Amino acid sequence: MEPKIGVYVCHCGSxxxxxxxxxxxxxxxxxxxxxxxxxxxxxxxxxxxxxLIKNDIREFGINxxxxxxxxxxxxxxxxxxxxxxxxxxxxxFEMANIREHCSxxxxxxxxxxxxxxxxxxxxxxxxxxxxxxxxxxxxINPNTLIVGGGIAGIQAALEIADSEHKVYLVERDPxxxxxxxxxxxxxxxxxxxxxxxxxKMSLVGAHPYxxxxxxxxxxxxxxxxxNFKVKIRKKARYVDxxxxxxxxxxxxxxxxxxxxxxxxxxxxxxxIYTPFAQAVPNIPVIDKEHCAYFLKGKCxxxxxxxxxxxxxxxxxxQFVEIEVGNIILTTGYKLxxxxxxxxxxxxxxxNVLTSLEFERLVNAVGPTNGKISLKDGxxxxxxxxxxxxxxxxxxxxxxxxRVCCMYSMKFAHLVSEHIPEATVYEFYIDIRSAGKGFExxxxxxxxxxxxxxxxxxxxxxxxxxxxxxxxxxxxxxxxTLVGRQRRIPVDMVxxxxxxxxxxxxxxVARLFSVSRSADGFFLEKHPKLDPVATMTxxxxxxxxxxxxxxxxxxxxxxxxxxxxxxALISKGKVEIEAATAVIDEEKCSGCRICNxxxxxxxxxxxxDKKVSRVNEALCKGCGTCVAACxxxxxxxxxxxxxxxxxxxxxxLV
Amino acid sequence: xxxxxxxxxxxxxxxxxxxxxxAIGEKILKLAEAADIVFWPVAMDFKYSDVxxxxxxxxxxxxxxxxxxxxxxxxxxxxLRAKSKILIAYGSCSxxxxxPGLANFFNRQMIFDRVYIxxxxxxxxxxxxxQSKVLVPEGELEIPDFYDxxxxxxxxxxxxxxxxGCPPEEKTTWLxxxxxxxxxxxxxxxxxxxxVKAVCDECPRIKKEKKVKKFYRPYEIIPDPxxxxxxxxxxxxxPATRGGCGAPCPQANMPCTGCxxxxxxxxxxxxxxxxxxxxxxxxxxxxxxxRIINDIVDPAGTFYRYSLPDSLLRRxxxx
Numbered sequence: 001m002e003p004k005i006g007v008y009v010c011h012c013g014s015x016x017x018x019x020x021x022x023x024x025x026x027x028x029x030x031x032x033x034x035x036x037x038x039x040x041x042x043x044x045x046x047x048x049x050x051x052l053i054k055n056d057i058r059e060f061g062i063n064x065x066x067x068x069x070x071x072x073x074x075x076x077x078x079x080x081x082x083x084x085x086x087x088x089x090x091x092x093f094e095m096a097n098i099r100e101h102c103s104x105x106x107x108x109x110x111x112x113x114x115x116x117x118x119x120x121x122x123x124x125x126x127x128x129x130x131x132x133x134x135x136x137x138x139x140i141n142p143n144t145l146i147v148g149g150g151i152a153g154i155q156a157a158l159e160i161a162d163s164e165h166k167v168y169l170v171e172r173d174p175x176x177x178x179x180x181x182x183x184x185x186x187x188x189x190x191x192x193x194x195x196x197x198x199x200k201m202s203l204v205g206a207h208p209y210x211x212x213x214x215x216x217x218x219x220x221x222x223x224x225x226x227n228f229k230v231k232i233r234k235k236a237r238y239v240d241x242x243x244x245x246x247x248x249x250x251x252x253x254x255x256x257x258x259x260x261x262x263x264x265x266x267x268x269x270x271x272i273y274t275p276f277a278q279a280v281p282n283i284p285v286i287d288k289e290h291c292a293y294f295l296k297g298k299c300x301x302x303x304x305x306x307x308x309x310x311x312x313x314x315x316x317x318q319f320v321e322i323e324v325g326n327i328i329l330t331t332g333y334k335l336x337x338x339x340x341x342x343x344x345x346x347x348x349x350x351n352v353l354t355s356l357e358f359e360r361l362v363n364a365v366g367p368t369n370g371k372i373s374l375k376d377g378x379x380x381x382x383x384x385x386x387x388x389x390x391x392x393x394x395x396x397x398x399x400x401x402r403v404c405c406m407y408s409m410k411f412a413h414l415v416s417e418h419i420p421e422a423t424v425y426e427f428y429i430d431i432r433s434a435g436k437g438f439e440x441x442x443x444x445x446x447x448x449x450x451x452x453x454x455x456x457x458x459x460x461x462x463x464x465x466x467x468x469x470x471x472x473x474x475x476x477x478x479x480t481l482v483g484r485q486r487r488i489p490v491d492m493v494x495x496x497x498x499x500x501x502x503x504x505x506x507x508v509a510r511l512f513s514v515s516r517s518a519d520g521f522f523l524e525k526h527p528k529l530d531p532v533a534t535m536t537x538x539x540x541x542x543x544x545x546x547x548x549x550x551x552x553x554x555x556x557x558x559x560x561x562x563x564x565x566x567a568l569i570s571k572g573k574v575e576i577e578a579a580t581a582v583i584d585e586e587k588c589s590g591c592r593i594c595n596x597x598x599x600x601x602x603x604x605x606x607x608d609k610k611v612s613r614v615n616e617a618l619c620k621g622c623g624t625c626v627a628a629c630x631x632x633x634x635x636x637x638x639x640x641x642x643x644x645x646x647x648x649x650x651x652l653v
Numbered sequence: 654x655x656x657x658x659x660x661x662x663x664x665x666x667x668x669x670x671x672x673x674x675x676a677i678g679e680k681i682l683k684l685a686e687a688a689d690i691v692f693w694p695v696a697m698d699f700k701y702s703d704v705x706x707x708x709x710x711x712x713x714x715x716x717x718x719x720x721x722x723x724x725x726x727x728x729x730x731x732x733l734r735a736k737s738k739i740l741i742a743y744g745s746c747s748x749x750x751x752x753p754g755l756a757n758f759f760n761r762q763m764i765f766d767r768v769y770i771x772x773x774x775x776x777x778x779x780x781x782x783x784q785s786k787v788l789v790p791e792g793e794l795e796i797p798d799f800y801d802x803x804x805x806x807x808x809x810x811x812x813x814x815x816x817x818g819c820p821p822e823e824k825t826t827w828l829x830x831x832x833x834x835x836x837x838x839x840x841x842x843x844x845x846x847x848x849v850k851a852v853c854d855e856c857p858r859i860k861k862e863k864k865v866k867k868f869y870r871p872y873e874i875i876p877d878p879x880x881x882x883x884x885x886x887x888x889x890x891x892p893a894t895r896g897g898c899g900a901p902c903p904q905a906n907m908p909c910t911g912c913x914x915x916x917x918x919x920x921x922x923x924x925x926x927x928x929x930x931x932x933x934x935x936x937x938x939x940x941x942x943x944r945i946i947n948d949i950v951d952p953a954g955t956f957y958r959y960s961l962p963d964s965l966l967r968r969x970x971x972x
Contacts, residue, residue, distance in 0.1 A: 587849060587918070589851035589852070589853040589854035589916075590860060591892035592860045592862055593863055593892055593929045593932060595862040596863065596864065596933075597932050605862075628929050628931075629925075630892040630916070630926050630928075630929035631892065631919065631925075632916060632919045632920075633850075
């Protein structure tokens with residue numbers, strides 16, 4: 001069928017027409033070979049816009065369509081659908097992005113119009129060579145992998161498992177709980193963090209549809225939406241999970257200690273340990289680095305006292321392979337380490353704490369049983385809380401970590417509650433209390449007598465300049481509301497550290513083929529309209545691995561991710577890319593260059609014919625093998641050499 | 654049947670292609686039975702004026718070797734096009750530009766500076782450059798104009814068929830001649846060779862999944878005779894090169910250098926080999942990748958050794 005191309009230039013209100021001369025572009029399109037009709041219209045994506053195309057297909061026998069408007073990401077599905085409804089194969093469509101690529105990047109009307117013409121010319125020449133393609137459908141495996149057992153992972157796991165679909169919850173630490181289980185109270189309601197979280201943790205531990213894999217890490221991921229294969233390393237606990245009943249006698253008897261990760265180094269734990277009393281699962285691990293048997297070859301006290309014979313020093317890492325249809329990443333965040341900000345003296349000066357250290361200090365089951373105390377055991381009479389440590393700082397993180405203002409005010413409240421006579425100072429840049437009940441909480445803390453200074457402190461020092469500063473920590477800062485330098489002597493300084501991506505976020509991103517935004521957090525598919533999905537179909541994100549957020553936002557996002565997964569499971573199948581790669585066996589020389597390149601393991605080598613072959617059900621159409629094939633024996637449907645060359649020529653005309 | 658009238662010509666080439674036509678051995682007797690040679694400067698004494706005198710399209714076929722680098726080559730290309738029914742770009746130089754085509758990394762002035770001034774064996778204090786016309790007591794002498802850019806034959810005149818190789822293997826030459834003698838002509842524009850697949854198809858070495866940590870030059874290692882040379886870190890151009898040659902180089906423990914040109918359907922052989930090679934480098938670490946790549950000496954000359962004028966690049970941009 002001879003191509004008859006229809007070209008539709010969208011105004012997008014004034015988004016495009018404000019900068020690009022759309023009439024001129026349409027007129028130019030009319031001059032291009034095989035173009036039957038070219039029109040411009042206010043909003044091509046609107047119903048009347050779509051009807052324009054449908055009518056032209058009906059009346060003028062248009063069989064190829066070019067829409068010059070926004071991005072294919074935005075509206076390609078819309079227009080492909082229009083073609084489909086008109087009885088045309090949806091792949092006879094091409095989009096020219098004259099908004100993001102033209103009108104939004106310049107104010108020069110002439111240049112924008114020129115470029116729009118070039119893009120339309122490219123699209124017209126390309127669509128001429130388009131071929132009809134059929135989309136494939138694949139079934140969705142109803143099992144789900146959730147990576148990270150903090151509140152986000154717990155929430156998502158429970159939502160999915162409660163609908164009686166299997167969830168594998170993988171957590172690298174010995175227990176689930178994440179950062180939330182370390183917090184004392186939650187703002188602004190002052191709920192006890194552990195009290196609201198542990199019931200959920202227990203549910204996860206006992207849930208018939210959740211297979212909990214703690215002390216485990218994902219090693220390999222292959223496959224695609226609906227059909228992922230995942231290899232998980234279960235690190236050796238040296239404790240038999242089936243035999244251990246969590247009695248705790250091993251921990252009691254173990255003579256060796258190490259810094260407690262849970263108490264951020266403020267307390268000790270044993271070499272065989274569960275991170276905290278309510279750990280799920282309640283099965284200890286042996287910390288090889290600190291165990292006398294592993295270090296010196298003798299001790300084995302835990303083994304002697306274990307009534308269940310659960311200790312097994314011979315245990316090795318085990319690998320488990322699972323198949324899942326969807327993956328939710330809930331890998332959380334890392335607290336900013338304030339050591340590089342040497343001016344605040346963290347690690348050098350006593351009684352300068354990070355926010356997480358203070359959370360543990362004030363916690364009733366923390367290292368001091370909830371007593372806020374200085375290093376010498378006495379109670380502080382004055383406390384300074386410094387906001388935005390590592391956040392809103394060009395040298396560290398440009399972004400606002402969103403939770404620090406609120407938790408700082410929570411700290412102020414907790415200090416006032418525990419030590420009513422203490423003075424609390426908050427050093428802030430701006431107070432960010434946007435959230436349900438947040439402003440009210442701010443007012444409450446103000447009423448409780450907390451003093452707010454607007455200004456980022458330049459220094460925390462123990463060098464006294466006046467007798468009253470002697471023996472104190474002095475916070476030096478510019479009070480920007482009165483416009484002068486001030487020094488405030490205090491007993492304790494809390495650094496409200498920001499949230500940053502996990503240390504291994506880059507490797508995790510690569511493992512799951514997700515992107516990261518400039519700040520290092522995982523990149524969502526669309527910042528406004530799809531903040532839960534990623535660019536990799538079947539991989540979702542929730543919680544602080546996507547951006548800093550508080551508990552309610554995390555829970556909401558986790559529930560959203562669960563809902564997305566459940567929608568896919570309930571549909572049971574998914575359409576996959578028709579633009580797959582195919583190998584022409586008449587041209588393949590069997591050089592095997594492509595064999596290792598496929599990220600979806602879709603290429604195999606056929607020994608008897610000495611050619612490589614693509615499994616189209618596995619192929620995602622990424623094009624890696626196509627680019628690599630030195631013989632052009634591999635063609636990617638919808639991205640043939642002919643189509644790409646025509647497009648290039650169109651641009652260069 | 655009347656005997657075929659055959660012409661052979663060399664433009665910018667090394668002479669290897671002319672020798673290659675003789676490599677058909679005793680088959681030359683068959684050729685002599687079927688064809689008369691009407692023009693072959695390297696072997697027989699003809700004047701250009703002789704060719705100019707014969708009627709248009711009176712030569713049945715012309716095997717034209719050599720690239721077009723000066724006005725003489727261009728003139729004869731046009732002349733032979735007019736006089737020949739079938740014009741064949743014979744050998745890599747006329748097909749793709751080949752070694753003379755590497756001149757496209759430079760321009761005329763740079764080449765003259767190098768050849769007539771800079772080389773260690775040159776003594777030219779007055780900086781005399783070749784002139785296309787010069788007056789001597791006997792009159793005006795003329796030599797061909799040297800061009801900035803080397804062109805392929807097809808970039809100069811309309812070409813009917815292409816015979817790959819630097820030089821073409823004996824069996825490829827005979828395939829071309831047999832085609833002419835028997836009159837079984839392929840569609841216009843065809844590349845005459847026994848294979849449309851890459852050299853690897855004819856190479857008996859064992860090929861596995863490829864991962865390369867280090868590239869070697871041939872003199873640096875003694876390669877295993879059984880295993881794919883590329884897998885051993887030699888820059889074997891086989892995967893990106895049209896077969897039909899029978900893979901003689903890899904069978905002699907030398908990597909393929911790409912002389913048979915791109916595989917059927919490939920636009921830009923150098924770019925295809927480059928992306929293929931980039932794909933087998935076994936590292937995710939940018940510094941290590943850079944180190945591995947640094948092992949490749951003269952990448953432009955390696956990837957475009959035979960095909961620069963015929964590539965998408967065509968030539969270097971000289972400021």
